[in-house]
Amino acid sequence: MKQFIAFVRKEFYHVLRDKRTLLILFGMPIAQILIFGFALSNEVKDSQILVVDYARDDASRHIIDRVEASRYFEVCKEAMSHKDILSTFQEGKIKAVLVFPADFNNDLLHNNKAKVQVITDATDINTANMITNYLTAIITDYQNDVNENLSIPYQIIPETRMLYNPQLKGAHGFVPGVMALVLMLVSVMMTAISIVKEKETGTMEILLVSPFKPILVIFAKAFPYLILSLINVSAILFLSVFALELPVKGSLVLLFAESTLFIITCLSLGIFISIKTNSQQIAMLISLMGMLLPTMMFSGFLFPIENMPYPLQVVSNIIPSKWFYIIVKSIMIKGLGIAALWKETVILIGMTMFLLIISLKSFKIRLE
Amino acid sequence: MEAIRVNHITKTYNEGKVKAVDDVSFSVGKGELFGLIGPDGAGKTSIFRMLTTLLLPDKGTATVDGFDVVKDFRQIRNSVGYMPGKFSLYQDLTIEENLNFFATVFDTTVEQNYHLIKDIYVQIEPFKKRRAGKLSGGMKQKLALCCALIHKPTTLFLDEPTTGVDPVSRKEFWEMLRRLKEQGITIMVSTPYMDEASLCDRIALIQGGKILSVDTPDNIVNTYPDRLYAIKANEMYLLLKTLESYPDTSNSYAFGEYAHATFKNNDVSELDNYLSSKGLSGIEIKDIEATIEDSFIRLLH
Amino acid sequence: MAEIEKVIVCEKLTKRFGDFIATNEISFEVKKGEIFGFLGANGAGKTTAMRMLCGLSAPSSGSAAIAGYDIYKEPEQIKRNVGYMSQKFSLYEDLTVMENIRFFGGIYGLTNQQIDSKTKELITTLGLENETKKLVGSLPLGWKQKLSFSVAVLHEPKIVFLDEPTGGVDPVTRRQFWNLIYAAADRGITVFVTTHYMDEAEYCNRISIMVDGKIEVLDTPGNLKKQFNAESMDEVFYQLARSAKRGD
Incomplete structure (x- = not known):
């Protein structure tokens, strides 16, 4: 155990003293989250929205005023017919349409319940989603303000509709997506590289010719990256909650447990790559081409899997990040x-077991 | 009991296409300083790696401290010290951190065996907070030796410890090896420098995966069969060319400021005149004792 | 007798890295066709000095002319007139012998005709007739080094710089290598060589020994041995380098 601790300590020295690794480790997730996050919020600022007000009553007026006052929106035109809506959408200038039904205020007063429709252009999924969120927030705000003086609360129900991409694939997916990417990068690539580095510099030779069990060398090298990856998960979640205001809806404990499972999957993969390669460059190439690329392509993060040709959909099933992506998205959003997630979890556990077993099987206690 | 015993080992790479070690046998006694002398690519590193259990021989057997290098690799790994050819410590850790790390890996502490490394460590101790990557060649080598010694090995394997190191550091290094030998540690060392051969108790000359000769340096030199002459002239290049064309020359080559040569019938009476006639001046011819390098050159021919 | 051409003239050449003076006011001259041994312990400043002389690094102060060209103003001219070979980088291992020769011939701006005739000459001198289509990586180290030297002088430079060209090479090949050096010097190519083999120092016409960034001694091997009352260059070197204060 003393040996193991000494090893882990040494591993942290390596990481902390290598400025470039540190930058990749912690700079990249932060940069990615912020880039994705701000690219989105910039989009949403001053978005032009169309208001279709069949009600023309006090309640609808108030809400429209609030929307107009918000820095995110610019109410540009008040069309009256459904036909106008479609044609303005097609012009591409309008990001969303807010529709109040004719008896909006009436419904509120008599039924304590009214509906308002939010239609967004979901070709740009992320923006559409943001806008929906903001508009709903404004409506909820109004509802809360009105309810302060009422014994029986009013309920305004926003009905959201996405045009062109109604199922909203990939929306809000970037946080889970970045998480999968970063964990892949840190746990697969960094682990593989750091083990192969020992082979390259010849220190592996000395370690092999020592009483230290070779397999412990591998575990001791993987352990620090488990810790670092968990720190990364925390950093990403922190940023997404506080900088992007995207809360974790599900259980945080479950999210961390699933992340740990996925990290172990990645570490096993990293170990396997390191066993099969002898140079840092090749380890990096395999990690990048073999792991990161499939993660981007097949996890559903950038491209909806449903739109892919069937053979590619089948291929996506063997990519661990696809399952992790589904899990994180389900928990967070x-x-x-x-x-609801036991099936995906079992698949990930299976993959981890498989990778660990083939890694251990192919592990060599000598140089060849 | 012998410390190291090698019986007809052979090692090939690329599915047998490259023969790195070809039917090699030798043994090293307890407490001996044994040198494996030969150029790059002679098979030295392969032999070291087989003895340190890092590679499996294709054929043959070998033992270290009586343990078989294949079956009993765990015992061997517990008891030997190994310094690979390349500087193999962590460049981003300090001297102190490297030493402590390897001590822990070998399940010991620096204090426990400090007496073994004291002589060497005091020389680098003033820089103990410096990272290994920032050390000079000589200092790196001393640190590597400390790390290989820290667990009090019975046998020390040093693969080309002095390659690329300047002559002063090399000399110091060999003095350290001498002192370690006095403490009863068996040392097997390889080097491409012929002049270091005379510092070993016994040496094996190796080339192309084959051992040319195993003996004490003195015996190797004494059994040199021909009379060897050292010849000097003011015009070195012309001298070498002229010696080559001299009909009685059996072998000639440059050797420091002299040319060394052996002749058919060991007759040099006509040589002086011949050299003068070819325009050489300042000619000096003397009968000399062969060195290890001369023996090696003869064995290669 | 006409004055012998000086191909390297350096005057108080200095290179500083921050506070550290790697090369401290070194001055010396090397004549055409001379074999000049440039010795020193690890870290004495040899590599830094050699880089400046090849035009790869600008000096902090001092002056030097290589093959008649100023190292500050005409580094490009210098590069055209020198050859360089080191133990670490020599040839492309994944190209064949022939491809390497053609490539470096092209780099040095030889015409196709020149490359053809040079290649033929080189292959015969080295006895590589049967190996022209083999990858350089598959050749024994000694052959690689001989080939890489021959490639470094393919364009008949005025000076060739050799950085530890014979490390790890067997004694016989080492001597064959030196025969190539002698032959090049005989053709008028100045050879500037560093080595850790002290017997090779004896093969040089003159040698300098650097200690802590300065040239401590510069003379013929014979004179140096007399001066230090030493039997061999090894001893001379040891006496000098022992006083060195810094490592690399």
């Missing part, structure tokens, strides 16, 4: 629990 949908707030689902383990009951």
